[in-house]
Amino acid sequence: MLRQTVLVPDDFLVARNPEEGSSLPYLVRIPLGPDGVVLKARETWPRTSKVYCHRAEGWPLDAEIVERVPTRVCTSRGAAIDLVLDRGRENRSQFVLARAKGRQVIFWQTPRTAKQARPNVRIPTARPRTTVDEPGTAPAELEILVDTHERYGWRFSRQQAVTRKQALAVGDYAVELDGRVVAAVERKSLQDLASSLLNGKLRYALAELSGIRHGAVVVEDKYSHVFSLGHVRPSAVADAIAECQARYPTVPITFCETRGLAQEWTYRFLAASLHEARLELGAEPHLYDLEPAGPVPPREPTTAEVRAWALAAGLPVSDRGRIRPEVWDAYRSAVGP
Incomplete structure (x- = not known):
């Protein structure tokens, strides 16, 4: 299984690391899977820079919990x-598995700190990271498949790529992994975009593109030029673009101003998509290689919950303030720890 999503509420926990002398004074429990993932961490949140983490053996039953926050996603x-945590601030973060000097490391980052450090996130520059290169060999060029129906296909002569003509079932340009198309791009001029939107052909193309992991439509023009179209009603084209994006949100329609910029965007999109496909197929370090953390003790009841139980049980209890120890003892005896 390459993807797992937890959409039900669960708690993200931060506790003090009971291990004496550790340079990672905190434990964090990520509510992923039935038993969660527990990591040692240097900080309780990556506020100013990425936070180094290390795999922990498990979650201690007597952990001193520092924070307990419900999880949205x-x-x-x-x-x-x-x-994504269920709170207003400091709610979005990411844990990334990487390799440093031949060993496995884990970094905890937020969108802000990710700008400063991107562990194991290789954005293509002069040459994309599309293969695992052998020592002493030159990096392989990105091979881009060009549909045989493309009359004046891009050659990608300015990029580190080679092209190969092939009949494509979806898109005009694509990349393969293990003989399977994992990413494809449909290329459009502004006039072609407008006509295919209004006659309905583009909707069929978007439906096909949404059937693969990474699909996109690239337009060789500016979005502002949509409102300068003379032979069609500009608002109808703009509405059709918006409706298509709402119906197929996983297939972006990207305006790239010029033919050259559209070609550059396609090159980098295909390279990044191929790298992402390798991650999902396990060609890179994967978080599912980690051992499950085990169960976590239930949270302590709140004063309001104990007060409500006591009133329902007929026990005398004040409307506010602290609850007497004997009421707490009665609650634990009746409900459990």
């Missing part, structure tokens, strides 16, 4: 876990 994707 916890999604694993390849070598990363995206975490």
